[in-house]
Structure formats: C-alpha cells, structure tokens
Amino acid sequence: MNTPLNTNPMARIRQDVQSMHAYAIQNSAGMLKLDAMENPFALPLPLQAELGRRLGAVAINRYPGARIDELKRALEQHIDLPPGHALMLGNGSDELISLIAMGCDLPGATILAPLPGFVMYAMSAQLQGLGFHGVPLTAGFELDEAAMLAAMREHRPAITYLAYPNNPTANLWDAAVIRRLIAEAASFGGLVVMDEAYQPFSSHTWLDEMRAHPGANAHVLLMRTLSKFGLAGVRIGYLVGPQALVHEFDKLRPPYNVSVLNAECALFALEHADVFAGQAAQIREQRERLVAALAAMPGVTPFPSQANMVLVRVPDAKRSFEALKAQGVLVKNVSTMHPLLAQCLRLTVGSPDENTQLLRALQTAL
Template identity: 80%
Template sequence: MSASPMDMIRQDVQSMHAYAIQDSTGMVKLDAMENPYPLPPALQAGLGARLGAVAIHRYPGARIDELKQALVRYVDLPSGCGLMLGNGSDELISLLAMGCDLPGASILAPLPGFVMYAMSAQLQGLKFVGVPLTADFELDEAAMLAAMREHRPAVTYIAYPNNPTANLWNAETIRRLIVEATGFGGLVVIDEAYQPFSRHSWLDEIRAQPTANANVLLMRTLSKFGLAGVRIGYMIGPQALVHEIDKLRPPYNVSVLNAECALFALEHANVFAEQAAQIREQRTLLVETLTHLPGVKPFPSEANMVLVRVPDAQRSFDALKAQGILVKNVSKMHPLLTHCLRLTVGTPSENAQLIRALQTAL
C-alpha cells in the first residue's frame, strides 16, 4: 500500500479550520473593521502615478528603510526603542511565536480575543493559555495573575482595544500584569490594531515610563489606518528586543508596492486622520441609535466596530445578509459572546442601511 503525501502534513493542521473570509460580493461590507472611505480621486491619481514608477523588477531595498523612518517620525518613536515591519500584524504575531519557541514555552491571552494569538501558538507547537474575560468584557485580573504565575508565559497579549469586544481595559490592571510578567522575564505585547479610533495609546505609557515597560512590545497595523489591502504592520519596543525578533523576518517580507502605498498614505496622514474622526463620530451616533432598538444591547467601543447582543444572533445575521448587509456573527466564538454580532462602523449611508435592515430583522 503506497504512502500518501497527506501523511507528511501534521494531523493538527489537517484538523484545523482555515481562517474564514465571507463572500461580500454585492453586499454592504460591515464585517471586517475596514475603513469604509476610499482615497479621494485626486489622491488615487497621485498614488497610481507613484506606483507606476516603482522598480518592480528589483527586490525591495532602501525604500523599505525609508518607510521605517517615516513610521518613526509618524509615531514619534520614544528614545531607546526600535521599529520593525511586518506583512500585517499577523506576520509579527507568527514571528513572536517562532522567536519564543523554547521548550515548555506558552502564550497567554484573554478570551474572547483575536484568533491569531492562539493560532500562532498552535502552529509553532506552543501551549496556548486562554483566560476568560469577566461577563462585562473586562480583564479578570485575579484569573490573569493566577494563570501567569502558573504558566509563566513567554508572551502575554493585551489587545488595546480588544477584538471583538472593542473596549479598552483598565490601565492600572494592565500595569500590574506587566509587573507580573517582568518578574519572570515574560514579554507583554500590546496590540493596538484599532489605535486610530481609541482615546488612549500605550505608547504614551512607554514614553513616560520606559523602565516599567522594558518588557513591552507595542504592535500596530496600517490596516485600520485605511490600508487594509496593503498589509503593513509594525512593532515598537526596546531596541535589543526588536533586534532579536527582526532576525526572524523574511528578507523581503514587504513588497515595494506596499511600501510605496504606505509612504504615500503617511504623506497624506491628515486625510486618514479626518476619516478616522468621521468614523468615531459615526460610531457615537450608531451606538446611540442601537441603544433605542428593542432587544439590542450595544457595548462601549473604542474601535471602529460595535459589539451588540441581539435576541437571536444567527437569525439576525441571516436576515441582515438577505437584505444585503454583511456583518460578523461572533456568537459561537466564545460563551461570553452568546447572541452577539460585531458591526463595523461604516459611512453614514451604510450605517443608516444597517439600522433599517436590523429593525426589519428584529
């Protein structure tokens, strides 16, 4: 009997489900926390001209370093910190798991949270420890500290704000978790994917208290900035730490086209800042409107999404989809998310369509 090439693929990989991306053809797309605003026509033309001049016959070179320096200026990089690029935050998460793959190492994160934290641990053969949030989606500090003391995780992820709950956790609690991790040499990764929509950034903490944050890496993405299709993530932290993780990065992980798009966007950061301000304004209006719908409970949001609890998540999801509105049904991701949908904040027109469709669905 001949052997099958499938025998060469790990059984746990064969048992996994691939990351699901919903078909959004012809739909009002409110499922993936994207910026709903396209580039203005004049900037589209300007970007097209820039991309047309890119030397795509060459491997990425000095232009990547120019992007790094542009990001250093954009974030006002604190003294003593380094910055590295990733092909989106997903690659950075994978590189962290690879770099911390010591015998018996584990990765810890609150749940519900971003699925890639657990997936990166599994793919690297590391133990993943998930610690449930409280019923109101706050960090369970006692449970987090107990898990950290038991497992001494190499990496503890703190999403700030969290996905899919969209809330910022208590800063004092996070500070105490960082102190705990520092005691056994663990890294704490603050994931600020939704920073453009949040009232607070942990970068201010790093700048004000560098010694207290010596074990902290801060991760961001340009996806929520407005470049979801460009796939640029970056990570900030003490130079020595960033230097070691950067060794794992493939040499040409960021394409010249992606880098040029990002440079162009940073040159017009005011346009994206205005878009973020519009999204924050629309978020406030959307939450207020949702509050008055019978049977609907929206949760506080510091991101470009709103988590809502409805009487029947699957029924509401199906009814919205039938009306051409695509949202994310997160009700089966974790018991705390029972009957919950995640709604991306769209344009005023998209949000109005969402509300009308949700009223019909209910």
C-alpha cells in the same frame, strides 16, 4: 520485517494542521460589507491619480531596498518613536504574531491571552508548537485580574497578549490592571505584547506609557497595523519595542517581506496622514451615532467601543445575521466564538449612508 511505506503525501502534513479550519473570509460579493473592520472611505480621486503615478514609477523589477528603510523612518516619525526603541515591519500584524511566537519557541513555552480575543494569538501558538492558555474576561468584558494573575503565576507565559482595544469586544481595559499584569510578567521575564490594531479610533495608546515609564515597560512590545489606518489591502504591520528585543525578532523576518508597492502605498498614506485622520474622525462620530441608535432598539444591547466596530447583543444572533444578509448587509456573527459572546454580532462602523442602511436593515431583522 520491513514496515510498508506510506506513499500518501498527506501523511507528511501534520495531523493537527489537517484537523484545523482555515481562516474563514465571508463572500461579500454584492453585499454592504460591514464584517471586517475596514475603513469605508476610498481615497479622493485626485489622490488616487497621484498614487497611481507613484506606483507606476516603482522599480518592480528590483527587490525592495532603501525605500523600505524610508518607510521605517517615516513610521518612526509618525508615532514619535521613544528613545531607545526600534521599529520592525511586518506583512500585516499576522506575520508579526507568527514571528514573535517563532522567536519564543523554547521547550515548554506558552502564550497567554484573555478570551474572547483575536484568534491569531492561539493559532500562532499551535502552529509554532507553543502551549496556549486563554483566560475568560468578566461578563462585562473587563480583564479578570485575579484570574489573569493566577494563570501567569501558574504557566509563566513567554508571551502575554493584551489587545488595546480588544477584538471583538472593542473596549479598552483598565490601565492600572494592565500595569499590574505587566509587572507580574516582568517578575519571571515574560514578554507582554500590546496589540493596538485599532489605535486610530481609540482615546488612549500604551505608547505613552512606554515613553513615560520605559523601565516598567522594558519587556513590552507594541504592535500596530496600517489596516485600520485605511490600508487594509496593503498589508503593513509594525512592531515597536526596546532595541535589543526588536533586534532579535527582526532576525526572523523573511527577506523582502514588505513589497515595494506596499511600501510606496504606505509612504504615500503617511504623507497624506491628515486625510486619513479626517476619515478616522468621521468613523468615531459615526460610531457614537450607531451606538446611540442601537441602544434605542428594544432588546438590543450595544457595548462601549473604542474601535471602528460595535459589539451588540440581540435576541437571536443567528436569525438577525441571516435576516441582515438577506437584505444585502454582511456583518460578523460572533455568537459561537465564546460563551461570553452569546447572541452577539460585531458590526463594522461604516460611512453615514452605510450605517443608515445597517440600522434600517437591523430594525427589519428584529
């Protein structure tokens, strides 16, 4: 007896995909947008005009070509690429995370990361068919070294993600602990990916470790994005690591994954890196102002930050989030993302005026 054909096209889509929720982006129309860790500063008007002329001259009728290689060289110079290392471009960090998972998709392979952390680590594992193991941080949002080592020894993950600083907790972890975790991964041939999305606001970079101790970091990849540099709308990420490793992942990169317009914007920004460095300095200053003002509010606990965001615990996160939204201020309610984030909001550090509005609105909300 023939089995009846299922003619519903939804049957061709994986059941786990149908059960997923799409990445949620809050509607920010008419709001003070402090929910997505964006640079609050626009380009100065003269630079806007100059960039417009540059983009107008781009050959958009042609596929991306040599200009992409020029962007790679500019980034290599910008970060002082260590000897023996290579750089690979991605359409934002998200594409790089997917490609790393794809490249390591061997039978039984897993990904491991501390939690709470960036949601795309777990999502990339699910979409590529790898197992995912999350290891809770301590109550103070530090790495639980014993738990991390135990999980690594049990699962021997193909990839261990360490965000430096972390999202959404915004803190840097102890470098000595990270070195021991990297050494543990080396003992079974696992990769460690240092995610430095928020590097412009951080006091440390793991690239210095890779440069000073290449042998100990021979299985370490470092990932950055220009989104926090000030180009969130441009979607440029890049991966740095030993040449042999990067060469393999580069094979998975779709042809022309970086558009000529995006590349031109990125090249323009690197030519004016001093402008963006000045903006980052202002954001770091405003971060300290924001943390101090939050700490002075009764019932409010801000956590130390090395990023362009501040994690803050309030008496009632849902109520405060809604009260802020009613006043036209949009932040991120992370209180339900993980038990360690109970009653926490994540606040993007804005411009001086935006931070003044945020603090005033939060005082009213409380």
